[in-house]
Amino acid sequence: MKKLITKKDFVLVIIVLVVSLAGLILVNSADKGKTATIKVDGEVVETLSLNEDTLVEFNGVVVTCENGEIYVKESTCTDKVCMRSGEISKSGEGIICAPNRVSIEIDGKNTDLPDAMTG
Amino acid sequence: MEKLKKALPVLALLLVVVVFTVSLFGGEVKTSTASGFAMGSPVNVTVYDTKNGEDYCNQAIERIKYIDDNFLSHTFTSSATYKLNNGGTVKSEWLAEYLNKCFDLIHQSESNRFTLFSGEFKDLWKIEDGGYIPTSDELAKVLENHENSLIAIDEDNNEISIGTGKLDLGALGKGTACDEALETLKKQNVKNALVTVGGTVGMIGSPDGKSDFSIGVRNPFGNQNDYFAVLSITDCFVSTSGDYEKYFERDGVRYSHIFDATTGKPVQNDISSVTVVAENGMLSDFLSTVIYAEGIEKGVKIAEDFDASVVIVNKDKSVLISEELKNKFTLKDDSFSVSVIE
Numbered sequence: 001m002k003k004l005i006t007k008k009d010f011v012l013v014i015i016v017l018v019v020s021l022a023g024l025i026l027v028n029s030a031d032k033g034k035t036a037t038i039k040v041d042g043e044v045v046e047t048l049s050l051n052e053d054t055l056v057e058f059n060g061v062v063v064t065c066e067n068g069e070i071y072v073k074e075s076t077c078t079d080k081v082c083m084r085s086g087e088i089s090k091s092g093e094g095i096i097c098a099p100n101r102v103s104i105e106i107d108g109k110n111t112d113l114p115d116a117m118t119g
Numbered sequence: 120m121e122k123l124k125k126a127l128p129v130l131a132l133l134l135v136v137v138v139f140t141v142s143l144f145g146g147e148v149k150t151s152t153a154s155g156f157a158m159g160s161p162v163n164v165t166v167y168d169t170k171n172g173e174d175y176c177n178q179a180i181e182r183i184k185y186i187d188d189n190f191l192s193h194t195f196t197s198s199a200t201y202k203l204n205n206g207g208t209v210k211s212e213w214l215a216e217y218l219n220k221c222f223d224l225i226h227q228s229e230s231n232r233f234t235l236f237s238g239e240f241k242d243l244w245k246i247e248d249g250g251y252i253p254t255s256d257e258l259a260k261v262l263e264n265h266e267n268s269l270i271a272i273d274e275d276n277n278e279i280s281i282g283t284g285k286l287d288l289g290a291l292g293k294g295t296a297c298d299e300a301l302e303t304l305k306k307q308n309v310k311n312a313l314v315t316v317g318g319t320v321g322m323i324g325s326p327d328g329k330s331d332f333s334i335g336v337r338n339p340f341g342n343q344n345d346y347f348a349v350l351s352i353t354d355c356f357v358s359t360s361g362d363y364e365k366y367f368e369r370d371g372v373r374y375s376h377i378f379d380a381t382t383g384k385p386v387q388n389d390i391s392s393v394t395v396v397a398e399n400g401m402l403s404d405f406l407s408t409v410i411y412a413e414g415i416e417k418g419v420k421i422a423e424d425f426d427a428s429v430v431i432v433n434k435d436k437s438v439l440i441s442e443e444l445k446n447k448f449t450l451k452d453d454s455f456s457v458s459v460i461e
């Protein structure tokens with residue numbers, strides 16, 4: 001009986017497997033640079049790259065990105081909770097200005113962080 | 120043709136290998152999320168491992184907005200609360216039932232410090248607007264109005280009217296929103312979900328591959344991202360009340376947004392924050408506020424009466440936790456000292 005899969009075919013499969021695996025690992029681990037998403041009322045209004053020094057303003061909340069860190073520099077809200085939140089730079093960290101309905105979150109899953117926060 | 124026949128099994132094997140590899144590394148268990156703002160707070164809904172998850176998340180958020188817009192908001196002129204506070208009457212089966220539930224909880228807790236009518240206190244002290252220390256005359260006037268905040272609910276037609284106090288359902292609103300959102304999801308047969316409205320969290324089932332949700336408990340002395348402990352829990356609701364978010368300071372004294380109805384003043388005691396785990400969000404919200412207002416001794420008793428568990432953080436960083444949380448509580452910050460309530 002003729003073999004359905006020859007040795008050569010087997011080698012080919014192994015090569016394809018190794019190449020595709022390597023490619024996937026490369027794509028998954030490639031450092032695309034951290035980004036942060038800004039939302040107003042839950043809708044995305046801006047994506048910032050943490051590599052760039054920038055200043056953006058939405059709904060009276062002035063968001064500044066400096067040296068890979070993001071913070072709220074100024075806000076028209078009265079409670080200033082957002083301004084007291086300090087700088088964020090790790091995936092999953094966020095700042096919220098509830099009165100102005102603005103949220104800022106560093107993108108990416110951080111398995112070290114809890115699923116949610118109470119408080 | 121002969122060549123193609125020979126190549127077929129090889130191609131098939133290749134396809135299997137590629138699909139398998141991609142599914143291993145490329146696709147996570149599908150979770151859907153949606154976010155928005157309601158009750159003056161950010162709202163997040165996550166549904167795990169469900170088809171049409173995105174739709175369900177949006178339905179849950181719509182439900183929360185519906186409750187806020189129509190009933191609980193004290194700022195939207197369209198809401199029942201706003202109408203009641205401005206001399207109007209409201210006819211609503213939902214609100215009549217809801218208010219009766221609120222009064223039952225207050226009655227059962229035997230607390231006279233908690234009130235649904237803190238609206239005028241908040242306005243007077245301008246807690247969210249820089250702060251103001253009222254004169255004793257101003258305080259007396261507001262306390263008198265509060266005394267007469269009587270609410271009338273017509274049992275036959277669900278017509279509601281109030282006296283001179285100002286209704287503020289904010290203390291229970293976030294928990295109620297979590298309840299309503301999870302009810303909406305359950306109706307769609309969702310088994311695993313997480314809802315957060317501000318600092319109140321409701322959860323059913325489990326997140327991808329784990330048995331419990333991990334819920335960080337906010338460090339009352341840190342910023343929005345700081346948590347000092349983690350609770351591993353599920354099928355329950357968690358709320359936290361504290362003096363660290365909405366407050367103002369004068370001469371070294373901190374005035375928080377939770378009022379003592381017996382004095383008309385912001386609550387002053389040794390507690391920095393109270394976290395409560397309970398069977399529904401309205402209850403966990405109610406208990407965290409009432410325990411914060413009543414203080415440790417009476418607060419712990421109230422928690423026991425309602426079969427709820429607590430994490431109480433004092434201003435000196437000593438932490439009290441309920442016996443039931445002993446194995447679900449992980450301390451993440453050694454500057455706090457934890458003891459279990461006997």
Ligand SMILES: [Zn+2]
Nearest residue numbers: 075077082097
């Ligand atoms: Zn703000």
